[in-house]
Structures are given as C-alpha cells and as structure tokens.
Amino acid sequence: MIILQTDQLSIAFGGVRAIDGVNLAIESGQVYSIIGPNGSGKTTLFNLVSGIYSPDDGSIRLAGEDVTGLAPDQLARRGLSRTFQNLQIFSRMSVLENVMVGRHRHERTGIFADLFHWPSVACQNQATVKAARAALARVDLADSAGLPAGSLAYGALKRLEIARALASEPTLLLLDEPAAGCNPVETEEIDTVIRSIVKDGITVVLVEHDMRLVMNISSRIHVLASGRTLTEGTPEQVRSNVAVVQAYLGIHGSQESNRAFH
Amino acid sequence: MRTLLETRLLPAIVVAVIVVMLPYFFPSAYYYRVGALVFIFTLAVVGLNLLMGFAGQVSLGHAGFLGIGAYSVVIGPVYFGLPSWLCVFVGATVSGAVAFLVGRPILRLKGHYLAVATLGFGLLVAIVLTNEASWTGGPDGMSVPKLALFNWQVRGSDAWYWIAGTTLVGGFVLALNLMESPTGRALQAIHDSEIAALVLGIDVARKKLTVFVISAMYASVAGSYLALFNGHVTPDVAGFLRSIELVAMVVLGGMGSIVGSLVGAAVLVVLPQVLTIFHEYEQALLGFILMVFMIFLRRGIVPSVAATFAGRRK
Amino acid sequence: MAELLQFVFSGLTVGAIYALVALGFTLIYKASDIINFAQGEFVMLGGMTTVFVTLAGVSLPLAALIAIIVTTAIGLALHRFAIEPARGASPVALIMITIGASIFLRGVAQIIFDRRFHSLPSLFGGDPIKFGGAAILPQSLVVLASAMVIVTLLWLFIDRTLLGKAVIATAANRLAARLIGVDTRRIVDFSFAVSAAIGAIAGVLITPIALTSYDVGTMLALKGFAAVMLGGIGSALGAVIGGLLIGLFEALAAGYLSSNYKDAVAFLIILVVLVSIPQGLFGRTKIERV
Numbered sequence: 001m002i003i004l005q006t007d008q009l010s011i012a013f014g015g016v017r018a019i020d021g022v023n024l025a026i027e028s029g030q031v032y033s034i035i036g037p038n039g040s041g042k043t044t045l046f047n048l049v050s051g052i053y054s055p056d057d058g059s060i061r062l063a064g065e066d067v068t069g070l071a072p073d074q075l076a077r078r079g080l081s082r083t084f085q086n087l088q089i090f091s092r093m094s095v096l097e098n099v100m101v102g103r104h105r106h107e108r109t110g111i112f113a114d115l116f117h118w119p120s121v122a123c124q125n126q127a128t129v130k131a132a133r134a135a136l137a138r139v140d141l142a143d144s145a146g147l148p149a150g151s152l153a154y155g156a157l158k159r160l161e162i163a164r165a166l167a168s169e170p171t172l173l174l175l176d177e178p179a180a181g182c183n184p185v186e187t188e189e190i191d192t193v194i195r196s197i198v199k200d201g202i203t204v205v206l207v208e209h210d211m212r213l214v215m216n217i218s219s220r221i222h223v224l225a226s227g228r229t230l231t232e233g234t235p236e237q238v239r240s241n242v243a244v245v246q247a248y249l250g251i252h253g254s255q256e257s258n259r260a261f262h
Numbered sequence: 263m264r265t266l267l268e269t270r271l272l273p274a275i276v277v278a279v280i281v282v283m284l285p286y287f288f289p290s291a292y293y294y295r296v297g298a299l300v301f302i303f304t305l306a307v308v309g310l311n312l313l314m315g316f317a318g319q320v321s322l323g324h325a326g327f328l329g330i331g332a333y334s335v336v337i338g339p340v341y342f343g344l345p346s347w348l349c350v351f352v353g354a355t356v357s358g359a360v361a362f363l364v365g366r367p368i369l370r371l372k373g374h375y376l377a378v379a380t381l382g383f384g385l386l387v388a389i390v391l392t393n394e395a396s397w398t399g400g401p402d403g404m405s406v407p408k409l410a411l412f413n414w415q416v417r418g419s420d421a422w423y424w425i426a427g428t429t430l431v432g433g434f435v436l437a438l439n440l441m442e443s444p445t446g447r448a449l450q451a452i453h454d455s456e457i458a459a460l461v462l463g464i465d466v467a468r469k470k471l472t473v474f475v476i477s478a479m480y481a482s483v484a485g486s487y488l489a490l491f492n493g494h495v496t497p498d499v500a501g502f503l504r505s506i507e508l509v510a511m512v513v514l515g516g517m518g519s520i521v522g523s524l525v526g527a528a529v530l531v532v533l534p535q536v537l538t539i540f541h542e543y544e545q546a547l548l549g550f551i552l553m554v555f556m557i558f559l560r561r562g563i564v565p566s567v568a569a570t571f572a573g574r575r576k
Numbered sequence: 577m578a579e580l581l582q583f584v585f586s587g588l589t590v591g592a593i594y595a596l597v598a599l600g601f602t603l604i605y606k607a608s609d610i611i612n613f614a615q616g617e618f619v620m621l622g623g624m625t626t627v628f629v630t631l632a633g634v635s636l637p638l639a640a641l642i643a644i645i646v647t648t649a650i651g652l653a654l655h656r657f658a659i660e661p662a663r664g665a666s667p668v669a670l671i672m673i674t675i676g677a678s679i680f681l682r683g684v685a686q687i688i689f690d691r692r693f694h695s696l697p698s699l700f701g702g703d704p705i706k707f708g709g710a711a712i713l714p715q716s717l718v719v720l721a722s723a724m725v726i727v728t729l730l731w732l733f734i735d736r737t738l739l740g741k742a743v744i745a746t747a748a749n750r751l752a753a754r755l756i757g758v759d760t761r762r763i764v765d766f767s768f769a770v771s772a773a774i775g776a777i778a779g780v781l782i783t784p785i786a787l788t789s790y791d792v793g794t795m796l797a798l799k800g801f802a803a804v805m806l807g808g809i810g811s812a813l814g815a816v817i818g819g820l821l822i823g824l825f826e827a828l829a830a831g832y833l834s835s836n837y838k839d840a841v842a843f844l845i846i847l848v849v850l851v852s853i854p855q856g857l858f859g860r861t862k863i864e865r866v
Contacts, residue, residue, distance in 0.1 A: 506675060549675075549683055552673070
C-alpha cells in the first residue's frame with residue numbers, strides 16, 4: 001500500500017524554488033530515506049508533508065486521502081508524526097511528561113473533567129503514564145523518566161523526541177536527521193530503534209546525512225538536489241549512480257556507503 | 263500512592279491552612295481587610311498565571327476583565343434588579359464570552375504583537391467604562407449595593423476575608439487540577455514549543471482560547487469581589503496601571519508558580535498599606551520592582567527560593 | 577469644508593508628534609529588536625523639564641536645551657542600566673522592563689515635578705492664522721516643519737554617513753556587525769540617545785498646544801506604538817506615515833463621531849491592523865525556519 005504520495009510538489013520562498021516538482025510514492029512498512037546536499041530542500045520537504053508549510057503547487061496524499069494544505073495537528077490525527085532537526089523538546093517538563101504529551105491525540109477528557117478532576121481524568125492520567133513509560137522503554141530511556149528534559153544529553157534528547165512521536169501511535173513517522181550530532185554508539189542505538197519501529201508496522205521516512213546509517217537501513221532512497229529529484233531507488237542503485245556520486249556522495253561518501261555493504 | 267508532599271493539591275491545602283490560621287495572628291480587625299484584598303487579588307493572579315506563566319501567553323490588559331466583573335455587580339443590581347451573587351456569575355460569563363470573541367483573532371499573535379493587542383483591549387474596556395456614564399457613572403464611578411446572601415447583608419472585612427479565602431482555595435483547586443490534566447500538559451507544551459505541540463495533534467488555537475477564557479473568568483470573579491468589598495467602583499479598576507500591577511504580581515511571585523501568585527499578590531497589596539504615608543512613591547516603586555525583577559530575578563520569588571533549597575539538599 | 581480643514585490640521589499636528597514617537601520606537605527597534613515602551617516618557621520629560629527649568633528663571637531656549645540633554649542622558653541610562661543587563665531575555669521580558677521603566681519615570685516625575693498640567697509659550701505667538709476658513713496655530717506649523725526637518729536629517733544620516741550604515745548593520749545582524757568591527761553596544765547607546773532627544777524635542781514643541789503633565793507619556797507611547805504597527809515595524813517611512821494617519825483618524829473621529837472616544841481610535845486601529853495585516857502597511861513578514 002502506498003502510504004505517502006506526493007505529486008509535483010512545489011514551494012518557493014521569495015523567488016527561490018525550494019522544492020520543485022517532487023514526486024514521492026512511499027510503500028508502507030519500510031524505511032524510506034531522503035538524502036541530498038545541504039540546501040537541497042530535505043527539511044522543506046518534511047515541512048511540506050507534515051503541514052508546516054503549504055505547497056504552492058502539487059498535492060499530498062496520505063493513505064490515499066488528499067491532505068494537501070492540512071495543518072500539522074490535523075495530519076497528526078490522521079496518523080502522521082515527526083521529529084525535528086533542531087530539537088523541539090518541552091524543556092520545562094520532565095522526560096516522562098514530554099512523552100505523555102505525545103499521547104494527547106488518544107486522550108479523551110474534556111475541559112470540565114480536567115478542571116474538576118473527575119475520576120475519568122485520574123484514569124486517563126494513569127493510562128497515559130503507562131503508555132508513555134512503554135514508549136520510553138522502546139528507546140531505552142525508561143530510567144530517565146523523572147528527570148527534567150533539559151538535563152539530558154544530546155543523543156538522549158534525539159531518542160526522547162522519537163519516543164514522544166511514537167507515543168502518538170503514528171502509521172507514518174518522519175525522522176529529521178535523528179543521527180545528527182550523534183557519536184557512532186548513539187547512531188547505532190538510533191539504528192536499533194528504527195528497526196524495531198518498522199517491525200511494528202510503522203513506515204519510517206528518514207532525512208539523514210549519515211551515509212552508513214542510510215545505506216544500512218533503507219529499503220529505498222530518494223536523492224534531492226536543489227529542490228529537485230536527482231534519482232530514486234534501492235541503496236545499491238543510488239550509491240552506484242554517477243550523478244549522485246558527483247553531486248553529493250563524493251569519493252569519501254561512496255567509501256562510507258561501501259563500508260555499509262561489507 | 264504518592265506521599266503527602268507530592269499530592270497534586272498540596273498548594274491548595276497550604277493556602278487553606280493559611281486562610282484558617284492567619285486570623286489568630288491578627289493584632290486588630292483591620293488585618294481582615296488586608297487579608298481579604300490579598301486573597302481577592304491572588305484569585306486574579308492565579309488566572310493570569312495560568313495564561314502567562316503556564317501557557318506562555320502574555321496579557322497586558324487583564325484588568326479589563328477585572329473591570330467587567332466589577333461593573334457587573336453594579337449594573338446588574340442597579341439597572342436590572344438582579345441579586346448581587348447572581349451578578350458575580352453573570353459577570354464571569356460575560357467576561358468569558360468577551361475573552362472568547364477577542365481571543366480568537368488576537369491569540370494567533372505572538373510575542374510583542376500579542377502583548378500590545380491585549381494592552382489595546384484593556385485600554386478599550388477602560389475607555390468604554392469611563393465614557394458610558396449613563397450605565398457606569400463615568401470617571402467618578404458608582405457605589406456598589408452590598409451583597410445579600412439568604413437575607414443576610416454581607417458587611418464587614420471579616421465576612422469578606424472568609425468569602426475571598428474560600429473562593430481562593432476553590433480557585434487553587436481548579437487550577438491545580440488543570441495543571442495535572444491532559445489540557446494542562448497541552449498548555450505547557452504550547453509554551454515550550456508550539457510547533458511540536460501542533461505536530462502531536464494538539465489544537466493549539468483552541469487550547470490557547472480555553473486558557474484565555476478561564477483566566478478571564480478568574481479575573482472577573484476577583485473584580486466582582488473587589489467591587490462588592492469596597493462598596494465603590496471606578497473605571498480605574500480596568501486601567502493600564504491595574505493591568506501592569508497584575509503582571510507585576512505574577513512576575514514577582516514566579517511565572518507559572520501557583521503558590522507564587524499568593525506571594526506576589528501579598529507583596530504588592532501589603533506594600534502600599536505599609537507605605538501609606540509614601541503613597542506618592544507607589545508608582546515609582548511599582549516600576550522599579552518590575553524592572554529589577556525582570557532584569558535580575560526573572561523566575562520570581564517562589565521558584566528562586568525553591569531552586570536554592572533544591573540545590574542545598576544535594 | 578472649513579471644519580474638515582481644521583480637523584485635518586489639528587490631526588496632522590498631533591500626528592507629527594506621534595510620528596516622532598514612532599520614529600524613536602523604530603530607531604531603537606532597528607538597532608536592538610527592542611520595543612521601548614518608555615518612549616512616551618521622553619516626550620513628557622522634554623516638556624516637563626523645560627517647564628520647570630523656566631520656572632526656575634532660565635530662558636526658554638536654554639531650558640529647552642537643558643531638557644533635551646537631560647532626557648538624552650536618561651535615555652542612555654535606560655539602555656545601560658535597564659536593558660543591557662537583561663540582554664538575551666525574551667522580547668516580552670524586555671517589553672516588561674521598558675514598561676517598568678516607563679512607570680518608574682512617571683512615578684519619579686510625579687514626585688519631582690507635580691501632578692498639574694503645564695504649558696509653555698508658543699514660538700511665534702498664539703494668534704491663529706486664517707487659512708481657507710480654518711484657524712491654524714503658528715505652533716502647529718512649527719511642529720510640522722520641525723518633524724519634517726528631523727525626519728529628513730535622520731534619513732540623511734542613516735543613508736549617507738558611516739555611523740548610519742553601522743546602525744543598519746547592527747539592525748540586520750548583530751553578530752556579523754561585531755565581527756566587522758562595529759561596536760554594537762555604542763550603536764544601541766546611540767539609538768537610545770537619539771530617540772530620547774527626538775522625543776524630548778517633540779515634547780518641547782507640542783507643549784504650547786497640547787499642554788503637558790506627568791502622565792502624558794503612557795498615551796503617547798501607546799499611540800506611537802499604534803503608528804508603528806500601522807506603518808509596519810522596522811520601517812521609518814511607515815512610522816511617520818502611521819503617526820500622521822493615526823493623528824488624522826483621531827481628529828476626524830473626534831470631530832465627526834464622538835470626542836469621548838478619541839483615544840479609542842488608536843487602540844482600535846492596533847487591534848484591526850494586528851488581526852488583518854500584522855506586518856503593517858510597509859513592513860515585511862518574517863519567515864520562521866523550523
């Protein structure tokens with residue numbers, strides 16, 4: 001099943017075509033990566049798909065439904081979730097509370113119940129705590145539940161954002177550079193987490209620079225350059241594509257991606 | 263089962279204890295009056311704290327709702343013959359409705375745009391109250407009919423001390439409940455990162471409006487009590503200075519600290535009483551306090567004290 | 577027709593003051609991203625200081641000069657003692673600091689001066705000039721002419737001098753400006769000083785017409801801010817046009833609708849502008865990167 005499809009998606013910022021006629025067709029249940037040099041429009045593409053920007057042209061379909069122009073919270077209710085390149089952690093709240101917010105779309109209490117703390121709220125809070133703890137366990141952060149979110153190390157914060165996104169039980173998860181700034185050990189942990197997410201049937205779309213991670217984990221790769229599609233295919237196809245090597249991987253990059261296969 | 267120290271309603275219990283125990287320390291009946299005023303203002307500040315400290319939305323015109331509540335208990339009884347206690351509820355409903363109508367467009371704004379929009383709103387309320395003299399008595403205001411409950415005319419500072427104190431405890435309970443609920447978590451999330459909140463499915467606009475309406479109703483009840491207690495009301499109750507006083511109380515006590523609301527209100531109510539002979543210095547002092555706290559002690563008294571103790575325990 | 581002309585002139589006169597206040601806002605905002613709520617107090621201080629110094633026996637021109645110098649010093653002190661220590665605070669925190677400063681200055685003025693209204697003698701006498709059936713005060717023309725001169729001088733300065741370029745650079749990117757050797761602290765000092773001076777001059781000029789007292793600052797600041805919102809924050813041209821328009825709308829509303837609600841005009845305009853075109857007439861919307 002095609003879970004995410006874009007058709008001639010385009011957006012321009014003051015004359016600069018940040019994304020120009022991009023077509024995506026992502027099958028569910030796999031890891032799909034979007035790579036490209038800095039400035040090629042990867043995060044812009046994410047922002048378009050997650051509703052933060054409205055496209056100038058083209059359409060977006062989520063599980064067959066036309067969702068072009070919908071706001072992020074409306075998309076969230078349709079099963080889409082994402083993490084952010086520059087972390088958007090709720091730094092005033094604890095680690096557990098951050099993930100509890102992720103449960104919001106499954107919480108069923110109204111304002112009056114909340115104000116008067118009817119029994120339904122206590123029940124809801126308990127259920128939310130339980131689900132949040134489970135999500136934290138999946139990213140190996142269960143022990144940090146009570147800590148203030150701002151006190152965590154960078155790599156842990158990246159996993160926290162993933163746990164938070166997972167807590168909303170998405171069908172499609174967009175990860176924006178989850179391994180950025182992570183050391184090899186942390187990157188390995190991210191790899192493990194992503195694999196376990198996919199095993200649960202969640203489709204993962206990845207924007208990443210870490211070529212080893214990308215080549216290791218992806219079913220298919222989409223290469224962007226200057227807002228346009230350069231090529232799209234399996235990891236083997238992409239890394240041997242001459243244009244990609246020239247535009248992006250370079251010699252070092254292709255060495256890295258080769259290492260992923262040996 | 264959490265320990266007593268961790269219970270959600272601990273601050274409300276503490277306030278209840280304070281309300282009950284404080285009169286034992288009063289040297290004279292005059293202090294009931296100070297206590298009543300502190301509790302009334304704390305109620306307004308709790309509401310404003312939910313909006314500003316918790317949800318992160320600034321309001322520099324909140325006294326406007328104070329004014330709506332205050333004038334409801336004049337206009338209702340005098341022109342419509344409604345009982346005063348009912349007008350407290352009517353005022354809160356009107357404030358809530360006004361907050362809903364005004365909030366929808368302006369809560370889309372952020373930062374200084376939101377600040378100035380709320381400022382403009384507060385000033386407009388004050389201007390209307392000053393000008394519609396046939397309803398409001400104009401700049402000199404009107405005298406307020408006393409509250410009557412079950413054929414008993416409520417008079418005396420001690421009566422109002424208990425009324426305000428009990429209402430405050432109730433207000434604390436509601437606020438504390440809200441903070442530990444799905445809505446409360448959503449509001450805190452919005453404060454830290456609106457975009458992340460959106461992406462997690464939170465209807466940010468609707469949540470902001472909800473807390474705006476709630477905080478308006480808190481202020482309205484406080485305004486009604488103020489008018490009934492003082493027996494007289496003027497448009498100043500909705501004025502710019504009053505709005506800034508409320509903000510100063512939030513800042514002083516600690517943004518987002520419900521307990522801090524009591525501290526902030528207590529300081530700024532008691533100070534002019536202590537400095538009655540220096541009434542002239544009130545404005546200069548208010549401005550000075552606001553500046554000093556926003557420059558050096560932005561977290562406010564209660565969070566700073568709490569942080570010092572937390573540091574010492576290690 | 578004569579009536580309309582009357583309203584237009586009085587509106588433009590008061591609008592010129594709003595424009596100067598708005599210009600002061602804009603200068604500080606461009607150099608430091610701060611909304612200086614105490615801007616209106618500079619106007620108040622200019623007028624009140626001049627009044628009280630003349631009452632002490634000093635001649636009017638000298639008193640005005642003293643007032644302008646004192647107010648400029650206060651502007652500098654505001655930056656050094658209230659804004660600088662809080663650098664890095666959120667925009668709302670900074671607004672609250674300047675609001676605190678504004679109330680503080682008001683409170684101190686109340687103590688040092690008094691609570692009454694005061695006036696100053698007009699520059700060219702008080703006899704109105706007849707023009708098309710309307711009566712124009714000579715002081716009005718002084719105000720309008722001075723405002724034009726100040727705006728032109730400021731524009732020339734920003735556009736033609738090196739210091740002016742430094743202000744633009746600081747406004748565009750503080751860090752980059754420092755990297756090329758601009759002393760950004762001095763630049764912001766400068767913007768506060770000039771804004772204070774402009775405000776003080778406006779205060780001296782308008783007092784013969786509109787009187788002054790310790791609390792005129794708040795309303796002026798708010799209306800100046802309305803002008804900035806209308807014109808578009810960050811645009812000097814917008815500030816001037818916004819100020820003139822607000823003054824005009826106020827006078828027309830007072831004349832044809834209700835003089836009671838004169839003050840409400842500016843605040844209604846703020847709300848309408850913020851809700852419909854938040855970037856104002858000449859401003860630009862910022863794109864936020866996530």
